[in-house]
Amino acid sequence: MRYFVWTFLIGVNSLFAVDEARGVNEKQVRAFLKAHCVKCHGEKKQKGKLALHQIGYGFTDPGEVRKWEDVLEQLTLGEMPPEEEKQPSAKTVKEIRAWISRRLHLAGKDPEIEHKMKQAAYGNLASHEKLFDGSVKAKSFSKARLWRTNPRIYDLFVDRFGRQLRGATAIAQPFTIDEQKGEVSDFAATLYADGATLQRLMMNCKAIAQYQTVGIAKQQKDRKNKGQFITRIYRNTPEAFKVILEGEETVTKEEIEAAVKVEFEIVLNREPSKEELDRYGELLRRTIAQGGRVKGLQTMLMAVLLRPEAFYRMEYGLGKVERDGRRMLSAYELAFAISYALTDAGPDKLMLGPVDRRKRRGGPSLLDLARSGKLSTREDVKRVVTQIMKAKDIDKPRILRFFHEFFGYSHAATIFKGNRIGREFNVKKIVRDADQMVMHIVEKDKDVLRELLTSDRFFVAFPGSKEAYQRTIDRMMKHEGKNKKHPTTKYLVHQRKKGWNPIPEANPTWRKYVKFYNFEEMNWNYPVEQPFAMPKGQRAGILTHPAWLIAWSGNFDNDVVRRGKWIREHLLAGMIPEVPITVNAAVPDDVDKTLRQRMEVTRDAYCWKCHKRMDPLGLAFEMFDDFGRYRKVEQTRDKKKHPAIARGAIINSKESGLDGDVKDAIELVHRLGGSTRVRQSFVRHAFRYWMGRNEKLSDSRTLIAADGAYVDGGGSFKALVISLLTSDSFLYRK
Amino acid sequence: MPLTRRDVLRNLSLGASGAAISPAMLPFMEQLRAHADGDVSRIPKRVVFVVKSSGLTPTALVPGALAKEHVKKGDVKKSGDNYDLPEKLVPAEKLVNASLKGRALPKTLKALEPFKDQMAIVQGLSGKMCKGGHSSWYGALGCYRTGGEHDTGQVKWATIDGELALHMPAIFPHVGLTLGGKVMDSGVPIKNSVVYPGISAIGKDRPLPFQGSPMLAYKDLFGIVASGKGAKADVELKSTLLDFMVDDIKRLDKKIGGAEKEKLGHYLEAFESLRERGRRLKGVEAQVRKAAPVVNDKYTSQAETDRLEAHFDLAAASLISGLTNVVTLRVDTLSIIYKGLGITRGVHGIGHGETAGSMTPGEARDRIRRFHVEQIARLAGKLKRIPEGDGTMLDNTLIVYMSDAAEKHHASCIQWPFVLVGGLGDELKTRGQYLQYPHYGRKGHHTIANLYTSLLHAVGKKRDTFGQMDLNLDKEMQKGPLTELAG
Incomplete structure (x- = not known):
């Protein structure tokens, strides 16, 4: 089987569409504004306090530049002209946008809307309808586009040079990804390699080139002679390289081309083009002349390893x-x-x-x-x-990762709770439980989103199968069973006496983590069949899972606002404007008030404009505490108890029949689970x-x-x- | 009294005092030339930002003699989310401008006693154009609101360290060294990798990288020292490789357009600057070799305090050798646990008023601050021993110790304390002052933007304002530098 010929950019002119309008000039832009904008934004009417009939075309005055940014934003979002008005063609809008964008760039202004459109957090800017x-x-x-690699892909990429490479030398991670809770992080437009990346890459490539040629020497303990050290050479040298490294005659053209081909295949998974073969071959000849066979070959290998193509996925089409x-x-x-x-x-x-x-x-x-x-x-x-x-x-690790990024629950471990809770607060286990629930529903592949949002069937401390459960229990009996005073032995005896299944967890402290699902270690018959139905009225879906509730909580309280914001943006395809810079948003901390009462500060008309789109959604989760435990009473900081009120509402969802009050989170998620808009948002x-x-x-x-x-x-x-x-x-x- | 230049050259190990770095190092060749021909204007100015997470509280910086008047008991009953400090700074009606002379420094700043006449404690500035809470992210150095609880948010423009780096270019325009990643990241393997902690940027959407591992930072900065002397072939090969790569990327670059061109541009720029750096380093190799710190086990230590010491050594050496003029040291994050200081609780827990072993939260905070201040004093000491112009390097280097989240753990940004050590030549001087500006909104009040504007003025970049305005404040009070620090 011959490899297909790679026509990498040869003879191809620019494959990248540059948004350059052709034939649109200032006169046409004027005509466009006159035809589509000034009726509502002109001399007589200034809707939204915007007038465009006398807008300047100099792009020098800051106020004028801001107006042009507004126009660009409205056209980009497809919000203007309004639906009921005569619509310009998509081509015209595109050209006008390109003209404005170019003028703004020329004026040294990077239009904000273009920046936002690249960020996952602003994805909902495009009209859902x-x-x-x-x-x-x-x-x-x-x-x-060019899509920069991510740390996970890079780790596996490094492994392709040989398993022992990492044992021989440290390979530092050159690529970072800024993971934002609840947002897609691996976005093609926002990732690039800079100077810091290159420095790391250079170090790694140098080590890889050495490993592929003469090898990396490492001092290590001699297993045969105790106390003695030996030097071991770690290397993985392809035959084509050995020929060059060990040859005594002048290196031939064929040998050079063979070496280039091998490295292209390992690093880029393809053959070099004729032009590349010539250029890299020439490089190898030159570097051998400059630094000898070993260093010469290493330099050529580094050149392949450092190619943008090695870590930018190139999607030209x-x-x-x-x-x-x-x-x-x-x-x-x-x-x-x-x-x-x-x-x-x-x-x-x-x-x-x-x-x-x-x-x-x-x-x-x-x-x-x-x-x-x-x-x-x-x-x-x-x-x-x-x-x-x-x-x-x-x-397929990317499947579960999607749900991590969408729901954000895997960030539960980053929430600081300090000494308010003991070591039984094992967030990793809670997240693992949520992962099992998600993957179980995904595997069943039926009504996936509705199930994710409403299922009352949870996994708790499930080792994966009945067999694995039995193995764990056997191990607990064998190890801890020897010591009658060991808490695990006592626990096993206690469960046996009751005729109950024990929790398959040998660590007594970690076993207690089931309390975050409102189960008591000593008072619970562990369900061997999982998932199992949770107590009635307490849980429904991932949003009521302790992992999600913790991830979207604060250090001391539930995070009503961010929970509501998450639902608005992830399930209702809405957007919440940024906090105005004059607002100092903080929840007051009166010791005698419930969180619901303290949140009343947002009812101020100015705040409520935005908060009504978040708080009534978030408040429905007040049936849980900030550790994700179901509760009927809420204790204020003065130690007084109050009924936990989980009333909430869906306001302005833009779907008929979806709006209205809900008595708690359970009702909320069931209503959301049946919504078309929620499904489309997903x-x-x-x-x-x-x-x-x-x-x-x-x-x-x-x-x-x-x-x-x-x-x-x-x-x-x-x-x-x-x-x-x-x-x-x-x-x-x- | 500073050593003479000849002394410095003659004895390279003078006064090492246990530090990993030889303090008597040669400043950059340029400086020597400037020194020789008496052209003060050519002496570079340098700024070091030492940025701490939660715990640099205003009252800890008030000298004892002034405390009676300027510190009051806080509402200690409050705890939890908005944990209040047991002590609070009394809002000033008028500018307090007291000399430190004859006044004992507060316990936190004791290590700075030798520099008492060359430092300033600056209080009462506000930064309400920034996001409050655990961190102001880029806002702390950039004066704008951005970021959320866990995310760094958008980089709107260059932060002050980035801005200075652009204006005072050196072989390494900016050196970022850190103990951690983002403010609340835990368990991130940062010890061997570059991180973007979200506090510094060199332009819109261009966050600045920080090095977590002192060892790798050493390799980045002083790699030239590690390479064998006189390996001419190595130098040639590297140069061939870099030229080839630049050509390779340019070939690709011609074929692409739009935003993707920009991405490739960053990579090309990285190669070009590496190439340029190689050329420039060749010219100063001897100086860099002399200034390079001696690597010891602190560079790879598990203890945060050790690695921080190594970072400070690297900062000193890169300034002294002239490799850079701007350093930002991210000295902790909320996730750091200072085991090396006997503190068993993380900075976050302490911020929420949790006790740390045998220490009260207040004691633990103080212990951490003292450690930082000792490092700052060590750095200042090294700079002061190097003659430059008519004075020392410290006269032309400003060290700024500050918090990334204003006055308290969940900050409101109404009071933002700073400690300044050193100066920026004749343009910005610290004269041993305790400055407390009038409280938020009162006549004579200023913001952190005024302080940053002062820095820009001092390095010759005169502009009226820096960053976003606080819309609740009078515009005029947010314009111009702080006159009390003018030269």
């Missing part, structure tokens, strides 16, 4: 060109895109062949499929993605995660199709992901 009402007919695509100018990703690009959409390993490590007797999956790899022409069409992609999604043995977040960018109006078709696939599949999350990964937004570049 327009995205789903089917009015946008444009075909979807993503812009050609080198495949078939459509009539409308959109370009499909090439087979090679698709292999990487699919592989990193679902796993952290490269496409050469993602095996798709039959499973052997040892339950290990063999070739071909995804990359092999690409090379043999079996990854060229949408149908090919669909077949492969479906296979990966359905194969239980293929590890689809939008999944889109962001898998495309690595925010949705634009031109992604409308992709979103509608993904939502449809989810619904048609009976609430199938797998169908949703398959739909996204076979959509035009995923496959096409422009």
Whole structure:
């Protein structure tokens, strides 16, 4: 099987669409404002206190620049002109936007809206109604882009040089990702490599080049002679390199080309082009002349390792060109895109062949499929993605990570509770329980979102299977059982006397963590079958899971505002404006008032404008304390007890039948679970995660199709992901 | 009395006092030249920011003799979320400008006694244009509101350290050294990697990196020392590699457009600056070799205090060797536990009033501050021993000790205390003053932006304001530098 020829940017002019308007000039912009804006923002009327009839075109006055920013923002968001007015064509709007943007940039102003549109937190800026009402007919695509690698992918990348590399030397992580609770973090537009990255990369590449050539010497204890040290050389040198390193004659052209090819294959998973082969070959010849065979070869290897392509996924769209100018990703690009959409390993490590007797999956790899022409069409992609999604043995860490980023519950460990609680507050276990619940629902793949939001069937301290449970209990009996005074022995005896199953946890302190689900260690018959139904009326779905409740709590209290904000932005597709800079937001800490009472400060008309969109949603969770325990009474700081009131409301959801009061969080999540808007909002977040960018109006078709696939599949999350990964937004570049 | 230049050259190990770094190091060649030809204007100015998390409280900085008038008992009953301090600074009606001469420094600042005439305690500035709470993120040095509880938020523009770095370029425009990652990150393996703690930036959307490991920072800054002397081939190879990479990236760059070009631009810029740095380092290699700190086990120690000492040594050496003019030391985060000081509770717990072993929260806070101040004094001492112009390096270096979250653990940013040591030549002087500006909103009140404007003025970048205005305050009081610090 021959490798397909890589036509990497050769003979191709700019593949990146630059938003340059052609043929739009100031006169046309004036005409546009006159036709579409000044009726409401002119001499007679100044809606929103904005007048555009006399706007200057100099872009020098700060007030004028701000007005142009406003115009750009409204056009970008598709908010203006209003629906009932005559609409300009999408092409015209695009050109006008490009003209304004260019003038702003020339004036040294980086338009705020363009910055925001790149951030996951502002994804909801695009109109939800327009995205789903089917009015946008444009075909979807993503812009050609470079997507920087993330720390997880890099870790696995380093491993491909040989397992012993890390044992021989320290490999520092050059790439960081700023994880924000409840937001997609791996966003193509916001990640890049800077000077600090390069410094780390250089050090790592130097070590890798050494490991691939002469090896890294390390002093270590001699196992045979105690107290003695020996020097061991760690290396993994491909044959093609040995020929150069150990040869005595002049290095031949063939030897040089073979070495370049090997390194390209290891690092970039492809053959070099003719031009690259010449250039890297020439480099190797020169560096051998400058520094000898060893250092010369190491320098060439570093040059390959430091190529942007080694850590930027390059998505140009080198495949078939459509009539409308959109370009499909090439087979090679698709292999990487699919592989990193679902796993952290490269496409050469993602095996798709039959499973052997040892339950290990063999070739071909995804990359092999690409090379043999079996990854060229949408149908090919669909077949492969479906296979990966359905194969239980293929590890897909990106699925669970999506739910971590969407719900934010995995951040529970970052919430500081100080000495208010003991070591039984084992957040890792609580998060693991939530993970099990999520993955169980995802595996069942039926009504996934509704189940996630409303299921009362939880996992608590579940070791994974009945067999694993029995093994754990046997181990507890064997070890702790020897010592009759050991608390675990006493616990096992106590449970046996009661005829109850014990919790499969040998550590007596950690066993107590079940209290965060309102279970008492000594008064609970552990359910061996899991998930199991929680006590009636106490829990429903992830938002009532201690992991989520803790993640969205403060140091001392529930975090009503951020819980409400999360629901507004993640389930209701809404946006909350930033806190005005004149506002010093803080919850008063009266010792004799419940949190609900203390939150009344936000009822001030000025505050309530925004807080009504958050607080009534967040207050429904006052049936739990800030450790996620269900409660009927709330204790204020003066130690007095008050009934815990969990009344809440959905206000201004923009979906008929969804608004209204709720008696508590249980009613709230059930109502949300049945909502179309909530489902669509979920689809939008999944889109962001898998495309690595925010949705634009031109992604409308992709979103509608993904939502449809989810619904048609009976609430199938797998169908949703398959739909996204076979959509035009995923496959096409422009 | 400062050593003469000849003394410095002759005896390189004078007064090492147990530090890992030889204090008698040669300043940058430029400075020597400036010194020789008496051109004071060419002497570089330098600024070191020492940024602490929770715990640098206003009352801890009031000298004993002034405490009676300026400190009152707080409402100690309050605890919990908005944990109040047992003591509070009395809001001033008028500017307090008291000399430190003849007054004992407060316990926290004892180590600075030798520099009493060359320091200033600055109180009463507000920073309400920033987000309060656990951290003001980029706001603390950038004067704007950004970030949430756990996220750093948007970088709106260069923070003051970034701005100074742009204006006072050196081989390394900015050196960031840290003990931790983001303010509340826990369990992040930062010891061997670069982190973006979210406090410094060099421009919009351009956060500045910080090095967590002193050992790797040493390799970054003083790598030239580690490489073998006279390995001409190595230098040639590196130069070939960098030229090749620049060419390789430019080839790619021609083919792409839009925002993606910018991304590649960052990488290209990194190579170009590495290449440029290599060239410039060649010219000063001898000086850098002399100034380089001696690596010891503190560089890889598990103890926070050890690593912090190493960071301060690196800061001193990079300033003295002329590698940089701007250093930001992120000296702790809320997750740091100062086991080396016998404190068993993290900075976060102490901030919430938890006792730390045998220490009260107040004692623990003080112990941590004293450790920082000792390090600052050590740094100042090294700088003071190096002659420069008519005085010493300390006359041209300002050390700023500050909090990233104003006055208390969950700050409201109404009082932002600062300790300044050293100066910026004739343009900014600390004269042994205790300055407390009139309280928020009162006549004569100023904000942290005024202090940063003072720094910019001192380095020749004259502008009216810095950062975002506090819209609840009179605009005029937020403009211009603090005249009390003018040279």
